[in-house]
Amino acid sequence: MSATGIGAPVRRREDGRFITGAGQYTDDLHVEGQVYAVFLRSPYARARITDIDASHALSGEGVLAVLTGDDMRADGIGDIPCGWLVKQKDGSDMVSAPHPPLAHTFVNYVGEPYALVVAKTQDAARHAAERVHTDFEELQPVIDLATATDSVEIHEGVRHNLAYDWELGDRTATEQALADAAHVVRLDLVNNRLIPNAMEPRAAIGRYDAATGEHTLYTTSQNPHLARLILSAFVGIAPEHKLRVVAPDVGGGFGSKIFVYAEEAAVLWAARRLRCPVKWTAERAESFLADAHGRDHLTHVELGLNEHGRFVALKVQTSANLGAYLSTFASSVPTYLYGTLLAGQYKTPNIYVEVHGVYTNTAPVDAYRGAGRPEATYVVERVVEVAAREIGKDPADLRRMNMIQPGDFPYETPVALTYDTGDYEKSLDRALELIDYAGFSARRIEARQRGCLRGIGMSCYIEACGLAPSQLAIQLGAGVGLYESGEVRMNPTGNVTVFTGTHSHGQGHETTFAQVVSDRLGVPFEDVEVVHGDTGRVEFGLGTYGSRSLxxxxxxxxxxxxxxxxxxxxxxxxxxxxxxxxxxFDGGVFSVRDSNRSMTIQEVAFAAYVPSNYPLDLEPGLSEKAFYDPENFTYPAGTHIAEVEIDADTGVVRVVDFVAVDDFGHVINPLIVEGQVHGGVAQGLGQALLEHGRYDDYGQLLTGSYMDYCMPRADDVPQFRVDTTTTPCTHNPLGVKGCGEAGAIGSPAAIMNAVTDALGVRDLTMPATSEKVWRAIRGAKGGIR
Amino acid sequence: MEITVTVNGRSHRLDVSPNTLLVDILREQLRLTGTHVGCDTSQCGACTVHLNGDAVKSCTVLAGQADGASVVTIEGIGAVDDLHPMQAAFREHHALQCGFCTPGMIMAAIDLVEKSDHLDDAAVREGLEGNICRCTGYHNIVNAVLSVAEAKA
Amino acid sequence: MYPFNYHKPSSVDEAVSLFLDAEDPAYLSGGMTLIPTMKQRLAMPTDLVDLSGVQAMRGIERQDQKLVLGAFTRHAEVARSEVVAQAIPALAHLAGLIGDNQVRYRGTIGGSVANSDPAADYPAAVVALGAEVVTNKRTISSADYFQDLFETALEPGEMIVRIELPIPRRAAYRKFPNPASRYAVVGVMVAQFDNGVQVGVTGAGPCAFRASTLEAALAADLRPEALAGVDIPDAGFNADLHASAEYRAHLVGVMARRAVADLLAS
Structure with missing residues (x-):
């Protein structure tokens, strides 16, 4: 392995600009002549807009316009679509409520934009926004997920507030197997609502060139090409060839910057109307209110086991909160990214899942790191843990005896996936070894002497990454294909410019992809430049999410x-x-077999652009494009084990040790891969112990700032211990599986299994806040180990 | 009002309104966009700079409070070919992913190391309480800071 | 932020007169609460009187059995002061727990005490130590100073100049931080003087208060165990997303026990 080749922990080249303050995030851009937009957002969870009086605001100094949802509609700007059409049980289409970028008649969540003020300065725009007088007629909101289907209709004609009633698997067989099972474990679980909180708040600059009719959108996007496609084909802002979308450096996303948002459409539209560039940058408070949230499920699960402890059936019923509108991929998250993962690592023969996708008067809910798979893992790994405790088997043993074995691949699950490869026991064994599973009881006793309750919990997760293949995805309702494009351009002087349709928002693609291409072409790593995030430079792409990029x-x-x-x-x-x-061809050199004649690929590149001695029937140039459409998902899997200590007096939970052993297939850059695991686990720890997006009964967000929404900080997380096992993916040329989400998928269940183990309780709702834990301790009355 | 502020060694005389924040002076007037704004409640620390030698959140300092002060931002501590040891450590330890919190994190970390006699894992974590990172899980940040602290000791 | 006039006086008298001449003024100390509040447009003073130039409000000094802190003394200065560490180490410890590093370089004791946030740390020390709040007009005893949620005995325009803290034999402070904001959900200072034990509690109620039942128990027996059966009624206690009144009351007991243990170990 070379110092920069595949498998080498190459230091990231993008860091040079980030550590010196030279990164260029959207808000760092200054477009000559830019003016500023501030959005007016609904203060009510559900209301009818009866009047907007902007006269006062318009008289303010520097105020250019107040534009409303009605103005937008009058200009023919269309609704924001949901990109995945889910079919219901009865074969009918899901019910997608119209989602105008700016609300015009009704507002349906607190923070929903219904107008914008544009002014010459940010301050002037803010002042003016306060001086717009809007009359609302308040309507009864639907906030509580548990009762939403029995509440008033939010959207006219959407009965029971149901976007869809979806199912997967064989209900009859599953119910029969449960009826025949020796033991059935039933559990009601909550998957708490999370607010993504990428550190860079969303921002957008719209620009319009009247002379050419060209529109440019600078935006905080994980997938600029998809934004362009949706904004042109559906929202109708501009034809695709007259719209360029640039996502410069993007400061984190975790899913929340996949989606097409109202503000992106609005700044482009406003720029065209006002003939000047319009810039908007979210304040954090707006991010809390109006970025798509994540998770938010209520689930009832039943796991049947036979007398030996083999899983015979799994039945899952989930209500998924989709918020007020269907965000870009919202419908797919609790269905195809969730139900299909319920087999986990196990040979459960009968699985049935039904999901109600439910509208509420809350912010739209869509993909957030892991997207459906953390929820599925939580269901499977919590119920398996409870089963082990109830039938008196060691949790590791119960998992092991039910695991799919290396000889079983390809393994077809009862929920529509075919796992290509894996060795689940190997990861489990390595994780048990790293955590010193055998030594746990001594550690528990030691902790008890310090007044701490110590618990251990594991989670053996699987995920499906790199959604594919396109034909299947489209059959299942996807509105786009799920291939990716790439272009490798050898320049005449022998260096290489690489164009990719994925877009890094922290994953280090400029480094990893340069390693891949440098290795393949045999050119120096330093000679490979990676270009992404600009529809004007990259042919096409579908962006970065779902651990798909590599x-x-x-x-x-x-x-x-x-x-x-x-x-x-x-x-x-x-x-x-x-x-x-x-x-x-080897190491960048073309050689004639059995001779000493050779030439480098750089020499060939020069010849391709200066074709003197050149094949007559061959085009000059050395630049090639490719679209890659995977034949299957990839299936990263692994075991995470957490040890927690609970302060028995206060209920404070600390994760004192965390081991993650993941199988990502081949690893291109271990440094980056480990970093992805650390970050994912921290987000999972946040979900398990700290984070909860909460609304009150009126739909006001109670956790709308860092004063109340509990972000993991440095002192909330331990040093993580990370290792990998490797079974290469069988169907892509790199043998890679994807590593971006595993941390967030495996860790919540591991931590909650540890917490409930420490407390000796069956379940506790995430997040395990100190008061909840304290109440559990108090409620246990001596039942605590 | 007119203020004089020295930023990264260069003195600037600026005409500002009293409700201007230091971070806006840096980002908007001086176009030093390495200092970022990540929240509106003075929690996230992305805007951390050194004000008269102390790490402060520049989103919570008014123009008048910065009058006469010396400010150092991420742009002032090193260059790509001449990195500050903390910058170098962040790269070496992969202590950043999206990079958005990084300038503030580095400025906070430099202050922490300079002003602490002894730093261990727990002290670094506590010392970085005022800086939120969503990407790294802090693991490599802590290791980067510890490596600089150890080199100093 | 709304526009305002900015003033930077160099004396207490000048500050007060600027304040009294303005329409709807506010004193600006460290600004760690005021500036975020103004940024969120929850406060809109017409004039800010920045106290950073008033030398008379600076300084840390020991005077016999008192520690005198200028109102403009920043948290970091208290946390790192040798004088404080010698006189009341628990106070240095407390100051080092406020907010985060960056906040401690800016925030001041005078600002904190004047604002009287129910979740601020300093008020626990002010009441536990029986401090005196010295203003431009008078000296207010801590018993009279904290009145209710964000309400103090300060009159309009009245300004804290310094705070005088009696030096106890021993003291200790324990804080249960809010996991999100890092303010005190509950903070308890226990201070032992020659004539008794005083317990100051912050975070639990609308403002800081002395916990008389805990003091009585500790007067008889200064050990953590002495607090075991002591009832802490939660009537009037704060309740929010992070802690109910009942839980806060429980935490007062836990933090008090731990503070006593720290005190005995000091």
Whole structure:
């Protein structure tokens, strides 16, 4: 392995600009002549807008316009679509409520934008926004997920506030197997609402060139091409060829910057109307209110076991809160990204899941790190843990005896997936070894002497990454394909510019992809530049989410690199006067078999652009594009084990040790991969112990700032211990699986299993706040170990 | 009102309104956009700079309070080819992902190391309480800061 | 933030007269509460009187059995002061727990005490130590100073100049931080003087208060165990997302026990 090749912990090249303050995030951009937008947002969870009086605001100094939802509609701007059409049990389409970028008649969650003020300065815009007088007629909101389907209709004609009633699996067989099971474990679980909180608040700058009709949107997006597609094809802001979307450096996303948001459409539209660039940057309070939230499920689960402890059936019924409107991928998260993962790592023969996708008067809920898979893992790994305790088996043993074995692959689950490869026991064994599972009881006794309750919990998760293949996804309702594009352009001087349709928002693609291409082409790492995040430079792409970038985008680059090599081989053969079959390629050098003649790929590149001695029937140039459409998902899997200590007096939970052993297939850059695991686990720890997006009965967000929404800080998390096992993915050229979400998928269940173990309780609702834990301790009355 | 403020060694005489924040002076007037704004409640620390030698949240300092002061921002501590040891440690330890919190985190960490006699894992974590990172899980940040502290000791 | 006039006086008298001449003024000390509040447009003073230039409000000094802190003394200065560490180490400890590093470089004891946030740390020390709040007009005893939620004995325009804290034999402070904001959900200072034990509680009620039942128990027996059966009624206690009144009352007991243990170990 070279110092920069595949598998090397190369220090990231993007860091140079980030550690010196030279990063360029959207709000750092200053477009000449820019003016500022401030959005007016609904103060009510559900209301009818009866009047907007902007006269006062418009008289303010520097105020250029107050634009409303009605203005937008009058200009023919369309609704924001949901990109995934889910079919219901009865075969009908899901019910998608119209989602105008700016609300015009009704507002349906606190923070929903219904107008914007544009002014020459930020301050003037803010002042003016306060001087717009809006009359609302308050309507009864629907906030509580548990009772939402029996409440008033939020959207006209959406009966029971149900977007869909969806199912997967064989209900009859599953119910029969449960009826016949020796033991059935029933559990009611809550998956708490989370607010993503990328540290960079969303921002957007719209720009319009009247002379050419070109629109440019600078935005905080994980997938600029998709934003362009949706804004042109559905929202109708501008035709696709007249719209350029640029996402410069993006400061975290975790899913929340996948979606097309109202503000992006509005600044473009306003820029065109006002003939000047319009900039908007969210305040954190707006991020809390109006970024798509994550999770928020209520689930009843039943796991049947036979007399030996083998799982015979799993039945899951979930209510998923989708918020007031269906955000871009909202419908797919609690269905195809959730129900399909309920087999976990186990050979459960009968699985049935039904999901109610429910509208409420809360912020839209969509993909957040893991998106459906953390929820599925939580269900499976919590109920398996409870089962182990109830039948008196060691939790590791019960898992092990039910695991899919290496010889079982490809393994077809009862919930529509085919796992390609894996070795689940290997990860489990390594994790047990790292945590010193055998030594736990001594640690528990020691902790008790310090007044601490110590618990251990594990979670053996699986996820499905790199959603694919396109045809299947589209059959299941996806509005776009899920391939990725790549272009590898050898420049005449022999260095390489790489274009990818994925877009890093912290994952280090500029480094990892350069490693991949440098390795494939045999050119120095330093000579490979990666370009992304600009529809004006990159042909097409579907962006970064779902741990797809390397598995899908990286594979596209391998495919494009191979095309470059194939063409270069023909050129080299011609120049060395042999047949292409007589030329080998290794380490960037084309050699003639059984001779000492050779030339480098850089020499070939020069010849391709200065074609003097060149095949007559071959086009000049050495630049190749590829679209890679995976034939299957990838299936990262692993075991996470947490040890927690609970202060028995206060109920404060601390994660004192955390081990993650993951199988991501081949690893390109272990430094980056470990970092992804750390970050994911911290977010999972946040979900388990700290974070909870809460509304009051009126739909006011109670956790609308860092004063109340509890973000994990440095002193909330331990040092993590991370290791990997490797079963290469069988169907992509790099043998990689994806690592971006595993941490957030595996950890919540591991931590909650540890907490409930420490407390000796069956369940506790996330987040395990100190008061909740204290009440559990008090309620246990000596039942605590 | 007119204020004089020295930023990264260069003195600036600026005409500002009293309700201007130091971070706006840096970002908007001086176009030093390395200092970021990540929240509106003075919690996240992305805007951390050094004010007369102390790490402060520049989103919570008024123009008048900065009058006559010396400010150092992320742009003032090192360059790509001449990194401050803390910058170098952040890169070496992969202590950043999206990079948004990084300038503030580095400025806070420099202050922490400079003013602490002894730092261990727990002390670093506590010392960085005022800076939120959503990407790294803090693991590599803590290790980067410890490596600088150890080199100093 | 709304526009305002900014003033930077150099003396107490000048500060007070600027204040009294303005329409709807506010004193600006460290600004750690006021500036965020103004940014969120929850406060809109017409004039800010910045006290950072008033030398008479600075300084840390020991005077016999008193520690005298200028109102403009920043938390970091208290946390790192040798004088404080010698006189009342628990106070240095408390100051080092306020907010975070960056906040401690800016926030001041005078600002904290004047604001009287129910979740601030300093008020626990002010009441536990029986401090005197010295203003431009008078000296207010801590018993009279804290009145209700964000309400103190300060009159309009009246300004804290310094705070005088009697030096106890021993003291200790324990804080249960809010996991999100890091303010005190509950903070308890226990101070032992020659003539008794005083317990100051912050975070639990609308403002800081002395916990007389705990003091009585500790007067008889200065050990954590002495607090075991002591009832802490939660009537009037704060309740929020992070802690109910009942839980706060429980935490007062736990923090008090731990503070006593720290005190005995000091």
């Amino acid at each position: 598995a899908v985008g990286g594979s596209a680059l391998v495919k494009a690199s191979d095309k470059v090599i194939a063409k270069a081989r023909i050129i080299a053969a011609h120049m060395m006067d042999v047949g292409a079959d007589d030329v080998t």
